[in-house]
């Protein structure tokens with residue numbers, strides 16, 4: 001079966017965490033004898049073909065990063081150009097990933113995504129959720145392979161039913177909230193280590209000052 005994957009990420013394919021996750025997921029899915037085609041909305045020249053693929057096929061997956069608690073604006077813009085399908089039978093699933101680690105961060109967007117397929121004349125086939133993906137493009141290859149392996153596994157599972165099972169997703173997405181002890185540890189030690197790490201990343205990207213600098217703080 002052909003799965004049409006549409007990436008709602010705004011970053012270009014070579015910089016996008018969503019694109020890396022899609023590659024792992026489709027590898028798992030294709031290992032079960034299926035095929036995929038992927039369209040990237042970050043490249044507006046692909047919109048026409050992504051729309052055509054959406055109309056022509058009935059097995060669709062939108063993969064997207066969480067942006068300010070919901071879907072990226074450019075993906076919303078794309079969705080507004082799609083007409084509702086007149087014939088029943090199309091299933092839409094979603095793969096939603098974000099930067100913050102607690103799954104609770106993704107729930108607001110998940111609730112919206114649950115309502116979206118019906119607006120497009122389609123059936124909802126579940127949403128795979130995962131947080132803590134911010135660093136995916138910043139870690140070394142070994143760590144990236146480790147972080148992406150579970151998505152390959154989920155691609156294999158998706159291949160069985162062409163939908164995501166809510167219980168499996170909840171297990172995959174966890175923790176829903178960090179326990180209090182973990183939060184205390186983060187406030188005491190973790191945030192200082194994270195600050196060093198973030199400043200290093202910023203420096204490597206060309207940032208010349210500390211991230212918490214307040215150039216207009218005296219005003």
Ligand SMILES: Cc1cc2nc3c(=O)[nH]c(=O)nc-3n(C[C@H](O)[C@H](O)[C@H](O)COP(=O)(O)O)c2cc1C
Pocket residue numbers: 009010011015016017018019065066067068069070097098099100101105131133134135
């Ligand atoms: C403008 C912007 C808003 C974001 N908002 C959230 C957010 O509300 N919650 C969250 O967990 N991550 C948020 N993130 C982090 C991204 O979801 C995360 O880094 C993701 O892996 C980026 O995927 P991409 O590289 O495909 O764009 C945001 C990132 C950006 C750039």
